[in-house]
Amino acid sequence: MSTTHTRDTVAAGPPPDGTRRPRPLNSAFSRTAPNRPLLGALGIAGLLALWELAPRLGAVPERYFPPVSEVLATLAERATTAPFWEAVGHTLYGWALGLGIALAAAILLGFALGAAPRLRAFTTSTVDFLRPIPSVALIPLAVLVYGTDIRSTLLLVVYACFWLIYIQVLYGVADVDPVAEQTARSYGLGRLARIRYVVWPTTLPYLMTGLRLAAAVGLILSITAQLIIGSPGIGDQITNAQQGGAVALVYAWIVATGILGVVINIGVRALERRVLRWHTSVRGEAAA
Template sequence: MKIQPKTLLTSAAGFLVAVAAWQLVATGPMAGGPLPTVTSVAVNLAAVVVTEAFWTSLATTVGIALLGLLTSAVAGIALGILVGSFEPFRYATVAVLEFLKPIPPIVILPLVVLVLGPTGQMSWFLVFLGCLLPIIMQTVDGVHDADPVARDTARSYGLKEPEILLRVVLPSAMPFIGTAIRVAAPGALIITVVAGLLGGGPGLGQSIYQAQAGGDYPTLYALVIVLGVLGMFFQGATSAVERRMLHWHESFREAAHR
């Protein structure tokens, strides 16, 4: 998709107007209050970005989010295939999974903090739990979506069950799994930040908590802006990975030809 120069211009203008409005409010009616000016936030942002502590906590945040996402993907796909392939398993777990699904991981945060303490392990565990259920459920759906004719064909060609699983069931479940991971990825980042902010886990969440508790509002705003940029990167990166890994699937084929 090509962006028109005019569109770009209005978008930039909108952004500038928003920033200008913020600056006006911060220097005018709310001067000296808790709302920092754009300039002070920018100065702070520039000062924070060059410190080593900032990059350490940024790397910690991204690392925990990615590790949590990866481990929950591995566990979720394995469990999802298990649950999806055996009917008794599916019936036994459906009520439990449906009950747990709408409950966000922040609910058990106090317990996890109590057991594991304010550590990176605690943050990882919350991310792992938070991403696990959606990945399991999507994998189950994906396994069920496998074409029965393709399965029967594979069986009549004499493929063994593990081979069918690997060559027929898993590939047809891949788009479901890909979607689940793409949807879960921003969640992983959010949970890491929440674990730092509320549970004292390491990373940017903790830095935000310290800035807020210390009344250092320009740094607080600067960090929130960093998180916004990081979130956009995360979304873009996961979509790109999904497109690369699923380039053969029909929903991506058209895009490849364009």
């Protein structure tokens, strides 16, 4: 059966391959998708060009803004030396250990208190008070008690990261669907099995959000501790470079921490995607 009725339309019909572009009404449909990798590369190239040319052409004082080539050369040269990697190692060690301790403590406490609402009610006021206290307030105490020992760094990192993850775990545990919980009960799942199959999967996305935030904040505090307290690590190196007036080296370290931050972000997101493969927010993202 044919439903066609051929007659010349006003627009006289488009070419058969349908390549005619629609009028550029500002509609989501008429917008062509930009070539993201190309544009992104363009953006980076633009930044590098600006950073190179501005000091060279005298738009900014070269003494304080060395051109990017000089900074990268300094970074490349340092990256072949052992102290560079030692500093990076110290920073990462404090970060990873602190994050790990915070994660373990937050999961344990979060699940324990999340499962005992009566007990949790007693902790809410304390948590609400302690949580917004900036972890850097602990710096003087850490210096007095631990000196430049790694435990100073750990104290700051753990304090900052713990709350971020803990709060998320509590949200997650509170978010368990009562229907799912009752279903699990009606099928005779025990307490541990319910935690394993109902509570844990519900909490996981929240936990990963907390971990993602804590990973970034943990790096900040790990470096802060070295900057202020002088524990060995990247922060300490930057202080030295600054006091020695090595401008390009300060920039080189900043670039290095940026790269470190990017690597950590990418790593945590990859982990998040892997852990939450089954989750809609991740599936949707992958499809987009």
